[in-house]
Amino acid sequence: MKITDVALFRAPIAFAGTTYKLSGGRSYEALDSTLVRLETDAGITGWGEICPWGRDYLPEFAEGARAALTVMAEGLKGLDPCNPAAVNAAMDRLLMGHPYAKAAVDVACWDIFGKAAGQPVHALLGGRQAERIPMLSSLYNGTPDDMLARVEASRAEGVRSFSAKASGDPAADIEVFRAIAEARRPDETFIVDANGGWSVPAALQVLGAVDGRGLMFEQPCATLSECLGVKERMVSPFVLDESAITAEDLTQILRLGAADALHFKISRVGGITRARMFRDFCAVGGLSSFWEASGGSAVADAAAAHVAISAPAGAPHKFWSCQEYAAAAFASGGPTYEDGMMSLPDAPGLGVEVSESELEQIL
Numbered sequence: 037m038k039i040t041d042v043a044l045f046r047a048p049i050a051f052a053g054t055t056y057k058l059s060g061g062r063s064y065e066a067l068d069s070t071l072v073r074l075e076t077d078a079g080i081t082g083w084g085e086i087c088p089w090g091r092d093y094l095p096e097f098a099e100g101a102r103a104a105l106t107v108m109a110e111g112l113k114g115l116d117p118c119n120p121a122a123v124n125a126a127m128d129r130l131l132m133g134h135p136y137a138k139a140a141v142d143v144a145c146w147d148i149f150g151k152a153a154g155q156p157v158h159a160l161l162g163g164r165q166a167e168r169i170p171m172l173s174s175l176y177n178g179t180p181d182d183m184l185a186r187v188e189a190s191r192a193e194g195v196r197s198f199s200a201k202a203s204g205d206p207a208a209d210i211e212v213f214r215a216i217a218e219a220r221r222p223d224e225t226f227i228v229d230a231n232g233g234w235s236v237p238a239a240l241q242v243l244g245a246v247d248g249r250g251l252m253f254e255q256p257c258a259t260l261s262e263c264l265g266v267k268e269r270m271v272s273p274f275v276l277d278e279s280a281i282t283a284e285d286l287t288q289i290l291r292l293g294a295a296d297a298l299h300f301k302i303s304r305v306g307g308i309t310r311a312r313m314f315r316d317f318c319a320v321g322g323l324s325s326f327w328e329a330s331g332g333s334a335v336a337d338a339a340a341a342h343v344a345i346s347a348p349a350g351a352p353h354k355f356w357s358c359q360e361y362a363a364a365a366f367a368s369g370g371p372t373y374e375d376g377m378m379s380l381p382d383a384p385g386l387g388v389e390v391s392e393s394e395l396e397q398i399l
């Protein structure tokens with residue numbers, strides 16, 4: 037099979053009035069998504085998506101994704117989408133770096149591969165290892181009362197795991213996380229996530245105030261070495277997120293014992309092909325893994341869900357839906373959410389439908 041055409045579409049995704057706040061004054065009211073449609077000489081179409089979380093969260097941005105995809109588009113024609121490893125190697129020859137942009141093409145290839153095989157993508161990744169995965173709710177930063185009110189609303193929907201975001205201000209953060217430690221029920225997981233927004237002294241101050249109280253700590257500082265310095269002085273389970281991008285990062289993390297769990301965004305690591313390596317790395321290292329798309333519609337959500345549902349059982353895994361704050365109307369299918377759990381139907385490929393007429397075609 038050969039790729040015969042590459043089309044790009046731009047799709048804004050608004051948060052319907054919610055302002056999502058992260059440490060360091062970062063806030064988000066909408067995302068800018070890009071969809072890739074690959075067509076083939078077999079008449080099978082595949083979809084992929086890259087939707088960065090703004091421009092100041094990870095080294096990825098929507099305009100950069102579209103520029104990288106435009107540069108690579110012509111060189112993708114003639115490649116076999118049922119050989120995603122070869123497509124990834126070809127993309128690396130066409131353009132160095134920019135794994136987030138390449139993720140959209142990689143995901144579209146897996147969609148085609150699954151449709152051609154008549155199998156869901158997770159079957160091609162080794163097979164389903166769980167019927168359902170507990171959902172993780174993402175609690176953007178706010179006052180203690182505001183954050184706990186949102187916890188209560190999610191509890192009513194069966195959610196038992198939460199990623200609570202820091203403000204970056206140590207005094208305010210101590211107040212928030214003390215209140216959260218107090219409110220946590222024994223069967224609940226609460227992750228204190230600073231998204232790299234604290235200095236080492238600030239992290240030691242805040243995390244020291246709630247260490248050993250049943251919370252998990254995630255990416256307190258920007259770099260791996262800063263995070264390691266903090267981890268060494270804490271007893272609570274430690275998660276890395278933004279510091280794990282490349283295979284070299286993974287070997288460092290394992291060698292240094294820098295994490296007890298890793299949090300992955302499929303696009304950050306370069307798509308499903310490379311996420312599979314992260315998935316298996318966690319199994320080898322005995323780490324828990326938390327899965328998600330950085331943002332986007334059912335297309336990006338499904339890509340993350342197929343990798344998560346095929347993760348070897350054992351360590352507890354969690355899944356955040358990138359559609360928690362905005363369900364984009366132009367795509368449907370993929371994972372479903374009920375009673376605080378994510379389920380994934382067995383439709384071929386990603387199992388999603390895209391309504392092209394609602395998208396703005398740019399290539």
Ligand SMILES: [Mg+2]
Nearest residue numbers: 229254277299
């Ligand atoms: Mg995180």
